[in-house]
Each structure stands twice: as structure tokens, then as C-alpha cells.
Amino acid sequence: MSxxxxxxxxxxxxxxxxxxxxxxxxxxxxxxxxIVLAKSPNGTDAGGRIVQIVFDRSxxxxxxxxxxxxxxxxxxxxxxxxALKRGAVVISDRGVGSWLAYALYRxxxxxxxxxxxxxxxxxxxxxxxxxxxxFYLDVPVLxxxxxxxxxxxxxxxxxxxxxxxxxxxxxxxxxxxYGWYKIDTTxxxxxxxxxxxxxxxxYLQN
Numbered sequence: 001m002s003x004x005x006x007x008x009x010x011x012x013x014x015x016x017x018x019x020x021x022x023x024x025x026x027x028x029x030x031x032x033x034x035i036v037l038a039k040s041p042n043g044t045d046a047g048g049r050i051v052q053i054v055f056d057r058s059x060x061x062x063x064x065x066x067x068x069x070x071x072x073x074x075x076x077x078x079x080x081x082x083a084l085k086r087g088a089v090v091i092s093d094r095g096v097g098s099w100l101a102y103a104l105y106r107x108x109x110x111x112x113x114x115x116x117x118x119x120x121x122x123x124x125x126x127x128x129x130x131x132x133x134x135f136y137l138d139v140p141v142l143x144x145x146x147x148x149x150x151x152x153x154x155x156x157x158x159x160x161x162x163x164x165x166x167x168x169x170x171x172x173x174x175x176x177x178y179g180w181y182k183i184d185t186t187x188x189x190x191x192x193x194x195x196x197x198x199x200x201x202x203y204l205q206n
């Protein structure tokens with residue numbers, strides 16, 4: 001069986017990490033010998049350092065966009081692409097869709113769509129950076145924030161940035177444009193996990 005790339009997209013508190021880990025636990029030993037969790041943008045050493053610099057709020061918006069692109073390039077070329085070549089299943093906690101929404105909506109007007117396309121082509125270096133299947137975990141922004149309050153990974157960067165609502169709108173638009181599977185994450189976790197597995201059955205049986 002060849003590798004499979006699955007991504008979970010959504011705004012703060014949508015449940016991306018929770019459902020990425022739940023799916024990894026479900027798949028382990030059933031269909032693939034190797035499961036790789038890829039967390040963007042801080043899933044590599046360099047990515048983690050980049051995120052800390054961005055969170056210091058000392059960068060201009062264009063620099064932020066390019067910094068997150070650099071972090072994603074590290075993740076693609078050090079983690080995602082090699083794992084897929086080995087035949088692993090890669091589960092991305094945020095993926096290319098999150099960076100697109102950030103660049104084109106949260107920081108609207110800073111870079112053109114043409115520029116964004118060229119950056120993504122450069123990041124890929126001949127590798128496909130688009131997941132085989134993407135789940136858009138839909139949650140109202142305020143509900144997501146309420147979930148994150150008090151969590152160890154709560155991002156002050158998100159809570160203090162008025163552009164989060166624009167990013168949420170962008171993700172919703174991208175979900176429709178690219179045919180992502182939309183799931184209402186105000187539903188119980190078990191119900192969401194069943195929906196995810198049902199969608200994946202056709203991929204897992206090939």
C-alpha cells in the first residue's frame with residue numbers, strides 16, 4: 001500500500017490535535033505499519049524556533065507569512081515527504097490549507113495569490129504538498145477560544161489577533177473550493193471520530 005496523507009484543518013480550539021491523535025490510535029496496526037503525526041508549524045526544531053519568534057509579535061505581516069512558510073517547508077521536506085515515500089500514513093495537524101488561510105485572509109492584502117502559489121511550489125520541491133483527504137473541523141470562533149482557555153498550548157497570538165475571524169472565513173471558503181470534508185465539531189468527540197473513519201474507508205480499502 002502506498003502512503004496516505006490526511007490533514008485536519010480548523011481554527012483555534014476546533015479539535016485538530018485531539019482528532020489527529022485519535023485517528024492515529026485507530027489506524028495503528030490496522031492498515032499501516034507506520035503512522036506519522038505532522039504538526040504545523042512547530043513540528044520540527046526549526047519550526048518551533050520560528051513560531052516563538054513570530055509569537056513575539058516583532059515581525060511585519062509579510063515577514064510572518066514567509067516565516068510560517070519556512071516552518072511548513074521544513075515540515076514537508078523533513079517529515080511529510082520522506083514518510084509518504086516510505087509508505088506511511090501521515091496525519092497533519094494543520095496543513096497547507098492553514099497557511100493559505102493565514103496568508104490570504106488573516107493577513108489579507110500582504111501577498112498576492114500568484115505569490116502564494118509560487119511559494120507553495122517552492123516548498124514542495126517536486127513533492128505533492130496537498131493531502132489526499134482533508135477534514136475541515138468547523139467550530140464557531142468564540143467556542144474555540146473558550147475551549148482553549150486554560151489549556152497548556154493556548155496561543156496568546158491567536159487570542160490577541162483580530163484577524164482570526166478572517167482566517168476562519170478563509171478556511172470555510174477554502175473547504176468549499178477544494179472539497180474538504182466539513183465536520184461540525186460541536187458534536188460529541190465519538191460522533192466526529194466515526195464520521196472521520198467512515199470517510200476514510202474508501203481510501204483504506206485501496
